Amino acid sequence: MRKFLLFLVLALLPAAAQAQVGQYISVLRYDLASTSVIYCSGGPGWIQGTSTVSTSGSSTTLTAATTGTFDALSVGDSIFVAGAFRRVDAIGSSTSLTLSSAINTTATGWRYIHYVCGSGNDSGAFGIANGTISTLVAEIVTMTATSIDVRYECRTNTPDAGWVVVYPSAGNNECGAGTESSGYCQFTAAASLALVVDEVWNQCRIGIKVNTDTAGAEVINLYAMTRTN
Secondary structure, eight states, X not given: OEEEEOGGGGGGSOGGGGTTEEEEEEEEEEEOOOSSOEEEEOOSSOEEOSSOEEOSSEEEEEEESXXXXXXXXXXXXXXXXXXXXXXXXXXXXXXXXXXXXXXXXSSBOEEEEXXXXXXXXXXXXXXXXXXXXXXXXXXXXXXXSSEEEEEEEEEOSSTTOOXXXXXXXXXXXXXXXXXXXXXEEEESSSEEEEEEEOSOOSEEEEEEEEESOOSSOOEEEEEEEEEEO
16 A cells, blocks of 8 residues: 655654665756656765865865865766755866855865766665565655656566556546646646555656656655665
8 A cells, every 4th residue: 555645744653663764766856957857866974075175265266175076976966065955066077066056165075975866777776575565755846847747666686577657647636746647747837746665566666757857957856765664
């Protein structure tokens, strides 16, 4: 049985129910631009960056002290530096990158999350162990497009198993603040959509796409958490 929950309900789970929780993907402030469905993975936690980084006064240019510091990063990744959360908008070299907005810091440490998004058969997939309940969350923080589509898919471990859209299910009008449209929950404003999956699946993933992109920033957060009874 599937249960639809508002995102804020997660905070109300009793402490005992949260005792064995694992977070498999964590995609924060992703700038969605794809008009075809993609699946993203990241996390599960922040990675400590090498060397120190700094800016020259208040600037969007972040400079590393050591060659190769930014080699593991890609445009769209998230950085936490000097108490500020930023997105990587461009990478000029292994020691210089452009942040989504300015910061002002002397030499300091930093952390990052690297994202991998794609449309392949295994893109964005995460495993679900037997006896595990999974919570999938898609949070639309900012949108300038006409709409954003979200769907949740799972598959078994049988040979040649295909992906099954487990949410939304046709005709059930279960998209919360959104509306069901062609196998997706479609949203025209910022919203959150969470799903608890307690059926037996081997893997799940979150599919997202934007409709009529206006070249503005579409800010998306994705989470996949597992809880063992």
